[in-house]
Amino acid sequence: MVTVRAPATSANLGSGFDVFGVALEHPADVVQVEKAPETTIDVTGAGSQYIPEDPEKNTVGAVARALEAPAHISIDKGIRPSSGLGSSAASAAGAAVALNELYDRGYSPKELVPIAAKGEAVVSGTPHADNVAPAILGGFTIATDQGFTQIEADISLVVCLPDLVVSTRKARSVLPSQAPLDDVVDTVGRATTLTAGMCRSDPVLVGNGLDDRIVTPVRAELIDGYDSVRNAALEAGAHGVTISGAGPGILGVCPPEDQRSVANAMIDAFDDNGVMARAFQTGIGNGAELCSW
Structure with a gap:
């Protein structure tokens, strides 16, 4: 069993639409994963009643499929959905980091970003990385088609x-x-x-x-x-x-x-x-x- 704390994020930052993002010190989601024959999801916490537990409709289900890592995934939401604070991205990022560890897939943090972005596509329609990049890498991030840049900043x-x-x-x-x-x-x-x-x-x-x-x-x-x-x-x-x-x-x-x-x-x-x-x-x-x- 692996437990990961995944932070809220703020994307765009005005002038950096679909490119800039920052990880926030708080709030955060807590994602726990355990190996299972097939993926199942439980959601508790802020706004959990509005979040589907069907793996086909939840961001973490897409991440588990991308990593070929079936698991029972429990999400304790500290980040309300539809808040502008990267709620779905935090869950996807937390699941990517946790499942990578649980199954010893060996992906680096930067390699996990596009995998977590596949989860974001479930809710937004396209795999944007402006939230999942800071949720995984931390700090201030710049996400482009050429890759991801992370900068430590104290603001x-x-x-x-x-x-x-x-x-x-x-x-x-x-x-x-x-x-x-x-x-x-x-x-x-x-x-x-x-x-x-x-x-x-x-x-x-x-x-x-x-x-x-x-x-x-x-x-x-x-x-x-x-x-x-x-x-x-x-x-x-x-x-x-x-x-x-x-x-x-x-x-x-x-x-x-x-x-x-x-x-x-x-x-x-x-x-x-x-x-x-x-x-x-x-x-x-x-x-x-x-x-x-």
Whole structure:
């Protein structure tokens, strides 16, 4: 039996749509696997009533098939589904790491990323790696067709999660098929600024790099109160704010001494818009970690 802790993640980071991601210190899923003749799944924890246990419909079932590693898989969800915090990716990443260990498949962490991405395809329709890459590798990651780059960074974050649901498929359906050249150039500049900030662990540069004119504006319309929450966070000391993944979670970069005030400001702003919310004072953390053998 193998147990793995797999972290929540925040993908896109505004300017890095489908490319950037970070692992969060918390929350996290706990995935436990045990060899079995065929794959079965049990799910408990946050939002477990909405997560299918059929291996054909759950991300971890696809991972078990890809690794040819049938198992009884238990998932204790610390990450609510449809949160923008990589809930399905955490389960897929945790299963990939655990089954690789259980069956001694010998894959490296980077080799496990595309395997875990096959699990993501179950919920999003395509095998995106922007969440599973940080969930496995940790830190700040850049996922492209050429491979995966991981950068260790020390940045304080606040993630505010409203009591709303935005499905990944819905969030992708509103994306524009084209963008003005000026907006593309601005986004490239923001993305490079963010990457430099991660390399330097500079929250000001990272915050400046979160803005984008292409994806965030259309997705913000799916989140009641987004503009007021963003403004409240900036006024409370955040260096930058954007949607976490597909939403509805909202990510803020701030100095550690301002985390509490930023978190409270975001919660209060949602409340002013008639939406209940909770906030995590967190940071960039490690990837999936083996807990027991």
